[in-house]
Amino acid sequence: MVLKPLFMKPRTLYSSNPFFSRQPKQISISLVRLPYTCTEEIQILVQTHLSRLLEDNRFVVTAEVGPPHGADEQLLIDRVLHVKDYCDALNLTDNVRGIPTMSSMVCSHFVRDCGIEPVMQMSARDRNRILFESELYGAYALGIRNVCFMTGDHSLLGSHPEAKMVYDLDSIQALQLASHLMSGNDLAGDTLEGTPHFYLGATFNPYADPIELQSWRVNKKHKAGARFFQTQAIYGVSRFERFMNRLDVDAIKTLAGIIPLKGPRMARFMNRKIPGIKIPETMIRRLVDAGDGLSGNEKRGVVRSEGIRIALETIEKVRAIDGVDGIHIMGVGWEESIPTLVKEAGLYPRPKKGE
Amino acid sequence: MARLNVSTSFVLCIQGHLFSIRLFMEIILGLGRMIVMELKSKEDILEMLEGYEKIVLFGDSGCAQMCDVGGILQLEDMTDFLADHGKDVLGYVFVEGGLCDEFATKQELEKHKNMLEEADAFLVQACGVATQNLTEMVPEKISLPAVDSDFLGTMPERFHHDERCSMCGECVLDLTGGICPITRCAKGLLNGPCGGSMDGMCERDEDTECAWQLIYDRLREIDKLDNIKRIWEMKDWSKKHGPKTIVHEAKDALFQ
Numbered sequence: 001m002v003l004k005p006l007f008m009k010p011r012t013l014y015s016s017n018p019f020f021s022r023q024p025k026q027i028s029i030s031l032v033r034l035p036y037t038c039t040e041e042i043q044i045l046v047q048t049h050l051s052r053l054l055e056d057n058r059f060v061v062t063a064e065v066g067p068p069h070g071a072d073e074q075l076l077i078d079r080v081l082h083v084k085d086y087c088d089a090l091n092l093t094d095n096v097r098g099i100p101t102m103s104s105m106v107c108s109h110f111v112r113d114c115g116i117e118p119v120m121q122m123s124a125r126d127r128n129r130i131l132f133e134s135e136l137y138g139a140y141a142l143g144i145r146n147v148c149f150m151t152g153d154h155s156l157l158g159s160h161p162e163a164k165m166v167y168d169l170d171s172i173q174a175l176q177l178a179s180h181l182m183s184g185n186d187l188a189g190d191t192l193e194g195t196p197h198f199y200l201g202a203t204f205n206p207y208a209d210p211i212e213l214q215s216w217r218v219n220k221k222h223k224a225g226a227r228f229f230q231t232q233a234i235y236g237v238s239r240f241e242r243f244m245n246r247l248d249v250d251a252i253k254t255l256a257g258i259i260p261l262k263g264p265r266m267a268r269f270m271n272r273k274i275p276g277i278k279i280p281e282t283m284i285r286r287l288v289d290a291g292d293g294l295s296g297n298e299k300r301g302v303v304r305s306e307g308i309r310i311a312l313e314t315i316e317k318v319r320a321i322d323g324v325d326g327i328h329i330m331g332v333g334w335e336e337s338i339p340t341l342v343k344e345a346g347l348y349p350r351p352k353k354g355e
Numbered sequence: 356m357a358r359l360n361v362s363t364s365f366v367l368c369i370q371g372h373l374f375s376i377r378l379f380m381e382i383i384l385g386l387g388r389m390i391v392m393e394l395k396s397k398e399d400i401l402e403m404l405e406g407y408e409k410i411v412l413f414g415d416s417g418c419a420q421m422c423d424v425g426g427i428l429q430l431e432d433m434t435d436f437l438a439d440h441g442k443d444v445l446g447y448v449f450v451e452g453g454l455c456d457e458f459a460t461k462q463e464l465e466k467h468k469n470m471l472e473e474a475d476a477f478l479v480q481a482c483g484v485a486t487q488n489l490t491e492m493v494p495e496k497i498s499l500p501a502v503d504s505d506f507l508g509t510m511p512e513r514f515h516h517d518e519r520c521s522m523c524g525e526c527v528l529d530l531t532g533g534i535c536p537i538t539r540c541a542k543g544l545l546n547g548p549c550g551g552s553m554d555g556m557c558e559r560d561e562d563t564e565c566a567w568q569l570i571y572d573r574l575r576e577i578d579k580l581d582n583i584k585r586i587w588e589m590k591d592w593s594k595k596h597g598p599k600t601i602v603h604e605a606k607d608a609l610f611q
Contacts, residue, residue, distance in 0.1 A: 205550030
């Protein structure tokens with residue numbers, strides 16, 4: 001009877017499962033419930049230059065500089081000094097496309113020293129909840145008050161595709177976490193030695209699908225504590241308008257994203273490589289036509305002016321959309337365009353702090 | 356146990372046949388769900404076999420066969436390949452079911468006792484569970500992996516596999532219309548999709564569908580969109596932390 005135990009196999013396999021043999025016990029709860037403070041009740045105890053301007057319904061200009069791809073902070077300071085008079089707050093990107101650059105927290109600290117208010121970006125790709133908490137304490141201690149949360153690009157799109165991505169939290173849960181910390185406790189419920197307070201922001205992409213679910217996500221982010229929103233770069237305005245119509249624009253502050261195009265090559269690269277960007281072919285055509293028959297520096301100048309003109313037209317159009325409270329200009333390696341755009345859009349000078 | 360008589364044996368015998376038929380049907384009709392794996396490169400396999408001359412191969416009729424890495428055909432191919440490179444392949448052990456099934460494997464080990472005793476090393480053409488199982492069962496021999504285990508997935512057709520489960524320890528498929536966001540969203544988001552979802556596709560590459568678009572479409576179909584209108588709280592990843600052991604309580608309720 002060598003085979004006898006083998007015959008027993010299916011019998012024990014099935015019948016040993018407690019599911020069939022006992023009173024059903026509670027097998028699973030859905031997702032964990034941690035001791036959250038209801039984020040809608042969170043009082044924003046902190047006021048920043050950015051929050052004040054937005055609350056006063058001033059048309060706000062924020063800009064973005066890319067942290068250096070290395071350890072030279074002077075590079076960052078040069079970029080910041082170039083644009084600081086032309087915006088109300090400055091975003092520091094957080095390892096966009098998974099290409100390592102100087103920490104957004106450290107850069108925010110330098111930006112603050114330059115006399116302009118930083119908006120520290122934090123992506124969910126590279127940190128778990130432990131690091132989120134730790135960095136938020138540190139950021140508050142450094143005087144950083146505006147924090148903007150994002151999902152973060154997939155690392156396969158960048159220079160370090162071999163990296164292990166984290167995504168312990170998504171951007172919405174990260175906002176919940178930041179809101180919760182403002183209650184004076186960490187996620188474990190332990191009392192904090194010093195409570196941080198932030199003006200929280202998030203992003204949305206009006207071109208992402210499905211549009212209904214994307215608009216719900218904006219609601220979720222607002223519920224989780226986001227007060228201001230910066231969008232992905234806007235090119236086709238009608239889809240953006242359609243998206244804005246789905247939002248409760250009175251509850252949130254929205255800054256429309258602007259990326260001026262250097263030329264058709266940059267536009268095509270962005271369509272291909274930057275997630276969530278949709279530059280219409282007609283716009284690319286305009287850039288191509290502008291440089292037609294020209295060469296060298298002359299061509300470069302003309303094409304770039306056309307890029308600026310397109311961006312100015314976009315600014316004009318988004319200003320007319322209900323619920324747009326400002327613009328967010330992303331230089332993406334062309335920070336020099338920011339002063340030009342702000343001046344020519346009639347948005348210069350910017351209000352002084354405390355004005 | 357005393358009642359386990361001829362008729363029970365007969366029933367289980369039939370069950371065994373049905374099992375083989377099912378496997379056959381799965382291969383033909385593409386109904387497989389399995390640990391998906393790929394053979395390592397020839398160079399890697401030869402390198403890890405360096406210093407070992409007498410080799411015994413292992414395969415099974417489960418995942419290994421369905422992934423075309425450890426079925427009879429691949430065991431024979433491997434025999435030829437290793438022989439061409441000067442190895443002495445003593446033969447192979449093929450387990451009906453899976454090498455993960457310790458009991459079935461022990462039966463086969465018993466049958467091939469003499470051959471196994473002669474071997475320098477075992478080359479396991481099945482998942483990492485199989486290699487570790489053999490290491491534990493036959494510690495006096497070296498068991499080496501001939502494959503890389505990739506994921507838990509389906510087989511819509513032969514040679515084609517899609518990842519479906521991350522074994523996170525807390526299934527949410529009831530809320531997502533049967534589509535797993537942790538596995539099928541490239542970022543594993545619980546409040547997806549991110550801003551990179553366009554025209555139903557994922558930002559990662561043009562061949563990957565956006566799982567959250569699929570979830571949205573499915574939930575709309577079954578009128579359960581409310582499931583994803585609310586915020587999903589942070590996930591308890593401690594349920595995924597290994598190493599894990601589960602011991603089911605043995606009771607015989609099903610057959611009583």
